Amino acid sequence: MELKDKKCVPCEGGAAPLGDDQVAEKLKSLDGWSLDGKKIKKLFKFPNFKEALAFVNKAGETAEAERHHPDIYLAYGKAEIVIWTHAINGLSDNDFILAAKIDAL
Numbered sequence: 853m854e855l856k857d858k859k860c861v862p863c864e865g866g867a868a869p870l871g872d873d874q875v876a877e878k879l880k881s882l883d884g885w886s887l888d889g890k891k892i893k894k895l896f897k898f899p900n901f902k903e904a905l906a907f908v909n910k911a912g913e914t915a916e917a918e919r920h921h922p923d924i925y926l927a928y929g930k931a932e933i934v935i936w937t938h939a940i941n942g943l944s945d946n947d948f949i950l951a952a953k954i955d956a957l
Contacts, residue, residue, distance in 0.1 A: 855952035860918040869942025878948045885951055891936040901928045910957045920946045
């Protein structure tokens with residue numbers, strides 16, 4: 853099953869974040885996402901503010917549906933998405949699932 857077809861599951865503190873090898877392997881399945889410490893991020897570019905805003909709104913709806921919320925930064929012609937699992941201060945499967953769903957937008 854592809855990442856974009858999976859569902860995020862509730863995560864509680866105390867669970868271990870993914871290890872470096874697991875993160876590296878999962879990053880291979882995403883297009884254009886990079887590791888930034890304990891987070892993954894991607895910059896999306898658009899021809900104007902209106903299209904960037906529409907994307908941000910769709911990404912927000914997707915995040916809300918999955919109950920997994922990224923940091924989203926919006927500027928003229930671009931949006932940056934930063935994802936990690938706050939409860940474990942690291943990366944979990946949910947982060948990669950949400951990234952794949954956002955890519956599918």
